[in-house]
Amino acid sequence: MQGTKRQPDHILNVEGLAQLLRALRADAYRLVGPTVRDGAIVHAEIRGIDDLPAGWTETQEAGTYRLVPRGDGALFGFSTAAQSYKQVFFVPRLRLLKLRRKDSSFTVEHDAPVTSRLALIGARSCDLHAIEVQDRTLLTGPFADPDYAARRSDLFIVAVQCGQSGGTCFCASMGTGPRSTAGFDLALTELFEPHRFLVQVGTEAGERVLARLPRALATESERVAAEGVVEQTAQSMGRRMDTTGIKELLYRNLEHPRWDDVAERCLGCTNCTLACPTCFCSTVEDTGDLTGESAERWRRWDSCFTLDHSYLHGGSVRTSTRSRYRQWMTHKLASWIDQFGTSGCVGCGRCITWCPVGIDITEEVAAIRRADGACSGEGGAP
Amino acid sequence: MNETRPKLAVWKFASCDGCQLSLLDLEDELLALADAVDIAYFREATSRESNGPFDLSLVDGSIARPEDIDQIREVRRRSRHVVALGACATAGGIQALRNFASVEKYKSLVYAKPEYIHALAESKGIAEFIRVDFELRGCPPNKHQLLEVVSAFLAGRRPNVAAHSVCVDCKLSGNVCVMVTGTPCLGPITHAGCGALCPTYRRGCYGCYGPAEAPNTQSMARAFQHAGVPDVDLVRVLRTFNANAPAFRKESERHE
Ligand code: SF4
Ligand code: SF4
Numbered sequence: 001m002q003g004t005k006r007q008p009d010h011i012l013n014v015e016g017l018a019q020l021l022r023a024l025r026a027d028a029y030r031l032v033g034p035t036v037r038d039g040a041i042v043h044a045e046i047r048g049i050d051d052l053p054a055g056w057t058e059t060q061e062a063g064t065y066r067l068v069p070r071g072d073g074a075l076f077g078f079s080t081a082a083q084s085y086k087q088v089f090f091v092p093r094l095r096l097l098k099l100r101r102k103d104s105s106f107t108v109e110h111d112a113p114v115t116s117r118l119a120l121i122g123a124r125s126c127d128l129h130a131i132e133v134q135d136r137t138l139l140t141g142p143f144a145d146p147d148y149a150a151r152r153s154d155l156f157i158v159a160v161q162c163g164q165s166g167g168t169c170f171c172a173s174m175g176t177g178p179r180s181t182a183g184f185d186l187a188l189t190e191l192f193e194p195h196r197f198l199v200q201v202g203t204e205a206g207e208r209v210l211a212r213l214p215r216a217l218a219t220e221s222e223r224v225a226a227e228g229v230v231e232q233t234a235q236s237m238g239r240r241m242d243t244t245g246i247k248e249l250l251y252r253n254l255e256h257p258r259w260d261d262v263a264e265r266c267l268g269c270t271n272c273t274l275a276c277p278t279c280f281c282s283t284v285e286d287t288g289d290l291t292g293e294s295a296e297r298w299r300r301w302d303s304c305f306t307l308d309h310s311y312l313h314g315g316s317v318r319t320s321t322r323s324r325y326r327q328w329m330t331h332k333l334a335s336w337i338d339q340f341g342t343s344g345c346v347g348c349g350r351c352i353t354w355c356p357v358g359i360d361i362t363e364e365v366a367a368i369r370r371a372d373g374a375c376s377g378e379g380g381a382p
Numbered sequence: 383m384n385e386t387r388p389k390l391a392v393w394k395f396a397s398c399d400g401c402q403l404s405l406l407d408l409e410d411e412l413l414a415l416a417d418a419v420d421i422a423y424f425r426e427a428t429s430r431e432s433n434g435p436f437d438l439s440l441v442d443g444s445i446a447r448p449e450d451i452d453q454i455r456e457v458r459r460r461s462r463h464v465v466a467l468g469a470c471a472t473a474g475g476i477q478a479l480r481n482f483a484s485v486e487k488y489k490s491l492v493y494a495k496p497e498y499i500h501a502l503a504e505s506k507g508i509a510e511f512i513r514v515d516f517e518l519r520g521c522p523p524n525k526h527q528l529l530e531v532v533s534a535f536l537a538g539r540r541p542n543v544a545a546h547s548v549c550v551d552c553k554l555s556g557n558v559c560v561m562v563t564g565t566p567c568l569g570p571i572t573h574a575g576c577g578a579l580c581p582t583y584r585r586g587c588y589g590c591y592g593p594a595e596a597p598n599t600q601s602m603a604r605a606f607q608h609a610g611v612p613d614v615d616l617v618r619v620l621r622t623f624n625a626n627a628p629a630f631r632k633e634s635e636r637h638e
């Protein structure tokens with residue numbers, strides 16, 4: 001494993017997992033994990049093992065999500081949760097400052113950044129990679145975001161090696177999964193008959209917590225079984241994307257007729273961007289009260305699919321849906337690489353599942369590749 | 383009385399008065415509002431009738447009778463800023479269902495003395511008759527947005543009211559999308575403002591706030607059809623409070 005000596009793997013039974021979650025809470029971690037709400041498996045604050053989606057799985061297809069029971073009582077027997085961790089670290093709404101009139105001047109107040117110990121329970125490889133991708137935008141460089149930094153400063157990560165691929169997953173194509181190889185404190189693989197978890201240790205912090213739990217050493221056959229689980233997932237990806245020369249492919253096809261085709265279907269609703277774990281756009285809103293005594297400045301998620309997003313003096317730059325979809329996809333898969341040295345896509349499939357009309361980024365790329373160099377003849381229409 | 387306070391007028395045309403109630407519904411802020419402005423004309427709330435001129439006129443209701451046209455022009459003449467309030471004033475309201483039928487015909491069916499009814503053939507939003515400084519959507523508008531609009535005009539700044547889809551508010555709230563989990567929802571083509579009220583309670587959006595910016599109604603209609611919604615119902619969902627909003631109107635006519 002990445003040059004370091006692999007620690008021996010362990011086995012926790014279901015009670016052992018319950019104790020792990022209790023131990024983390026005892027160490028003052030808030031737990032964010034999967035749970036069933038409103039017909040889907042979502043990431044939310046959980047109290048313990050009873051909140052996990054026991055016996056639930058889902059089917060995901062383009063524009064469709066259905067919760068489905070499964071017979072085996074699996075606790076992590078699904079693929080991606082409806083939301084990523086973006087909502088936890090890069091929060092949807094954030095007050096940036098508060099102004100109050102005072103005599104002939106005003107005072108400025110800032111909310112203290114939120115720091116709390118956070119344990120991510122059941123984190124998937126794609127979502128861990130997505131955090132790394134967001135880190136490059138929000139944590140490094142000259143414009144680091146202090147609120148984001150504070151919220152993700154004290155993490156304990158319990159990863160889960162995916163036991164099944166969702167219908168819209170394509171992490172294998174993006175090199176981001178399904179196997180978590182780094183970036184976790186502990187990683188679980190769920191095994192059955194009997195129901196138990198193989199535990200890989202990623203950090204010393206993970207090792208210390210594990211040492212407090214009743215556990216056994218994993219046998220060779222359990223290691224092989226766990227390896228088989230994630231290998232099987234890798235072999236059964238719901239989708240794939242050919243990323244060969246993808247940056248150049250998109251850059252040389254800015255006038256491809258497929259952009260018109262997708263614009264005809266795209267609602268411009270923003271769901272793909274807001275569901276995407278790496279999209280980081282936000283806008284700033286100022287409000288003042290009736291009396292003019294106080295004002296506030298808020299940051300909130302924005303999307304390249306709104307007209308306001310490209311509003312410059314005098315109007316919006318990207319007035320057509322064609323140009324907005326093209327902006328999103330070429331940024332995600334091509335210019336992100338120039339900007340941040342990585343693709344902006346981790347292959348989680350959320351933009352496909354949660355698009356109300358099932359627009360599929362893998363299919364859009366494939367369509368452009370099939371007719372590489374085709375031109376709609378619209379010139380540089382915005 | 384502080385005579386330097388800006389003068390506010392609230393006008394009613396064809397409507398249920400619900401938008402004016404949104405204003406009265408401000409409860410906590412109502413006293414502050416009454417302090418900040420001189421409520422010079424607001425029949426729902428006070429018998430005072432000033433002739434203006436007014437700094438800000440809020441207009442509730444659609445233009446539905448011949449005399450409404452002169453009156454709304456008079457409102458414009460006497461007001462520095464005019465804000466259209468709600469689905470009636472911005473899109474003709476539910477009474478714009480008449481725009482798809484013949485007023486003459488149903489008048490004679492419904493009323494004993496149809497000659498007393500002076501109705502225009504179509505009910506329309508006020509921007510079809512006068513220049514409007516801002517349109518606040520919704521049936522009724524969100525009271526916080528209403529307060530924001532009034533505050534913005536008093537401060538001489540642009541109201542912070544986004545024109546994007548309901549989906550944005552849905553995702554900001556962390557809702558699970560009802561459309562993707564099986565319930566047809568107009569949210570993707572509907573103007574935000576309600577805070578995604580219906581999807582938050584697991585129902586599809588009814589389109590109370592009318593079309594969002596750049597609505598792709600054709601693709602939305604195909605998605606509804608794909609979900610098994612027959613054309614007759616598609617026409618119904620597009621013809622509620624904002625039936626005469628051009629984007630909704632055009633799409634509903636495609637499915638007649
Ligand atoms: S672009 Fe789509 S598949 Fe890629 S990371 Fe974003 S939501 Fe996931
Ligand atoms: S691609 Fe889908 S989710 Fe994204 S804006 Fe278009 S319709 Fe909405």
Ligand code: SF4
Pocket residue numbers: 269271356548549550552553557558559560561562567568569570578581586587
């Ligand atoms: S529930 Fe409706 S409004 Fe909310 S995201 Fe889905 S389609 Fe949009």
